[in-house]
Amino acid sequence: MNVLILTNSLIGVYNFRLEFVQRLTADGDTVTVAAPEDADPAALQTIGARFAATPFQLHGKNPAADIRLMRTYRRLINETNADIVYTYTIKPNIYGGLAAQSARVPYVATITGLGTAVAAKGPMQTLTVNLYRRALKHAQTVYFQNTENRDFFMKNRIIDQRIRLTAGSGVNTEHFAALPYPADASVTRFLFLGRVMEEKGIRQYLEAAKTITARHPETEFHVVGGGETAERIALKRFETAGVITYHGETDDIRPYLETAHCTVHPTMYPEGMSNVLLESAASARPLIATDRAGCREIIDAETTGYLVTPADSESLSAAIEQFLALSRAEQTAMGRAGRAKVVREFDRRAVVEQYAAERSEVYEPAAVPAEKLRVGR
Template sequence: MKILLLANNIGGLISFRFEVVKAIIEQGHSITISAPFDKRMEELETLGAKCIATKIDRRSTNPVKDFMLICHYVNLIKKEKPNIVLSYTIKPNVYGGMACRLCGIPQIVNITGLGTAVENPSMLQRIVFVLYKFGLKNVKRVFFQNEENKRFCEKHKLTPDCGYLIPGSGVNLKHFQVKEYPNDDIVKFIFISRIMKQKGIEQYLDTAIAIRKEYPNTEFHILGYCEDAYQEKLKELNDNGTIIYHGMTSDVRPFISNVHCTIHPTYYPEGMSNVLLESCASGRPIITTNRSGCKEIVDDGINGFIVEQQNSEDLIAKVCRFLDLSFEEKKRMGLAARKKVEKQFDRNIIVKAYLEAIDSVGR
């Protein structure tokens, strides 16, 4: 079969869906990938995929730009003549869905997270609801990454009754292997994310400031793209030794290997946190919030701790609780984290789900 895959980012596609693309090609299908231009497209082309550069403004609400994207998808479908369209993230899902309806092509979508525009009541939410209902009306299968997203869409009738639950994007257990647990006097924590308010950066910084005063033998590392609102604060805290900011990286593994625990205090509407899956696969305990997309990955007190959203005091308390553990107890938490992802979040689970869906929908 001919498969057309719509995405809004090549980096994310390679990091989290490379194995799906590879398996589709190995099954004898051809695949064309539509996404914004990125030099890493060469990695997918080497695999055997065809890549087409598509301009997508992920944050724009400009109706003219969005209409042009729909037209582009329609023209692309007519040119490529795919048997099935796969899509990820909101605009490829919804506008790709509209194009698939117009062209009569079956579509498989992945709800990677609903986003604030969908979850928070507002005029924008009502507009997005209409777009979802219209764009996804005829999809043949919907993959949800957590149960809460699935229930929300079913309650508001945003998607047809063809939803399946998968464990996020899963994690490549060969790429992320258990690393030796650090045995030194300095206990190191890390925050890995785009640095924005809803990812919990303020709670993390509050915690770093409080803990460093009481436990000078700690380090608080930060990894990720920094939005303008936090650049000055991060520079100040980095300069005075409260945090260590590393900027961005294409490979998080050396940073995770160097720390004792990953802290992910997000309250952003996620599908399933890849940061937590990768940390667990590396044998590191996690501290994260009690929201969908995060709480499914942590067994409280076994492989990490759950904290209340937007609650710095609770996060500080859980970090103190972690610091009170012995080296062996911390290490056992990390090994329990690895066992959990091996059992529940292996990326091969997602690969099998996609191959089955393609076979079923393409009949």
């Protein structure tokens, strides 16, 4: 079978979907991954997959550029003689879905989160909802990573059938194995992982760090991830004041998890399922995160971590205080319970099997005429 995967990042494929690609090639499928070339595609070739560079602006709002992307997807469908198309993230879901419709090729879409364009009310939400409604009309299956995103799509009559839930991207519980809990009793280290941006809660983290380090000098707050300009300026200010340590970007978060006692994820971003939390929990680290979709599913409150009020540094500080009141043995048990939960409920192998099974359900969808979509062959 010829399989075409459309997504917005090759790095994302390596981090979250490589096992799926490996499964497909092991089954003898011819797999092509189309994404912007933000990483070396050589790793794909070593497992027998092909790569097609499809550059586009993730947050661009140029209709002409989006039409070109749709035409590129249609051309790739023809060139690869695709039997099934898998799409991930907003633009590939929309323009890949429209291209697959016009080519009469079955396609499976994954909603990896609403994104700010959909979550925030306004003209962009209206436009994106309408595009989604059209693009998903004939999808073989639409996967959601949490019930809140699914309910939004149903409430807005984007789609009401052929819907399935999946455990996010899952987590490779062998790559993210349980790490020994840090034995150092003289310091407690908290870790922020992810893009350093307002929507990810970095400002609440910094404010909580300032509050807690003033009360508990034996605590450390660390930040790992690439950042936007305004937030990096704030990071520099807090680092100069001795409140946090900023480590920049990394390709491997495991060394930072190894020395951390707790991962803090105060996100407000409308994500599908937090990979930061899944990977941290798999590593046997307790969690503190926002009580919102994509986070609350991963945390059993006061058993594997704590849930806090969105955009509330005081609520975050209170949860950190609760964690600090635990003994090392209790903190260790919390981390172990978190790993047991993700192994039980979020193992990536189960997600891979779910997606791989779609190949046996291929059917020919009703197509929208190509001339109506203005898609070039």
